[in-house]
Amino acid sequence: MGNDIHGIHHTGILTRDLDGLEQAYLDLGFTLSPRSRHLLAGAPGEAPTPGCTANRCALFGGSYIELLGIVDESAPDPWHTKAMADEYEGFRLFNLETDDAEAADARLTAAGLRTSGVLGLERDVDTEEGPRTVRARAVHLDPRATPEGYVGIAQHLTRQYVHQPRYLRHPNTAQGLAAVLVVADDGDFDAIVHRYGTLLQATPEPEGPITVVDAATARLEFVRASDADKVLPDEPGPAASYFAAMTVLVDDLATARRCAEEAAIETRSTPGGFFVSARDAHTGLFFTAR
Secondary structure, three states, X not given: OOXXXXXXXXXXXXXXXXXXXHHHHHHOOOOOOOOEEEEEOOOOOOOOEEEEEEEEEEEXXXXXXXXXXXXXXXXXXXXXXXXXXXXXXXXXXEEXXXXXXXXXXXXXXXXXXXXXXXXXXXXEEEEOOEEEEEEEEEEEXXXXXXXXOEEEEEXXXXXXXXXXXXXXOOOOOEEEEEEEEEEEOXXXXXXXXXXXHHHHOOOOEXXXXXXXXXXXXXXXXXXXXXXXXXXXXXXXXXXXXXXXEEEEEEOOHHHHHHHHHHOOOOOEEEOOEEEEOHHHHOOEEEEEEO
């Protein structure tokens, strides 16, 4: 996979109703970190300033699901989150992980991909030792070239303040993210798959109706929009190309399914476990055993 990208950093679900999104994921059996307001930089070298968003996260020690909410419409929006939500809400953000944002940015730029350069992010969090500031760096791909959503490469500078042990135990026994599924417009399919092959330095391989870019800790799955119903029957399609689902690894499928069904959330059996619709989870969620 090369030495600058090491797997899935996080997925992001965007909403203007963070209260409702939080409740959905609590009902599904996830433990969530406390709400935290973002400080964002608008350009490389700029100091982060308070933005319009806050988040809560389902943390797994490596990857995580970010529940991202617009909580102050009047605050600065240097990362253009409000325009993103105006298009549609849901699974809008996907970040791969690096330990060298500059190297990743240089490689992607050399491969002909337009990027934001390296941006700074901060947010204050509570820890068992008192308040601390989470710091990270991110490289965003030009969203005009990623019709499926907002794609980036992220680097932890203070991982210990994000993946705190007290937030890593989930009632549904979740342990991590195994894959992300992208529905791609038929006309853009080849270009989208090729771009992720470049990102991960991996060769796409067909697996039935899907094409897989699998690079050890980051498995990405792609299905043509004309075949989407074969993989996601009766699921809503918010755009021509979009992030459609993620796969959550759990220790105990029966426990995870019981969490959902006790909250009156409908589940559907799949060959590897079960599925929860985007109508309930704001994105498709496949649950499978670790």
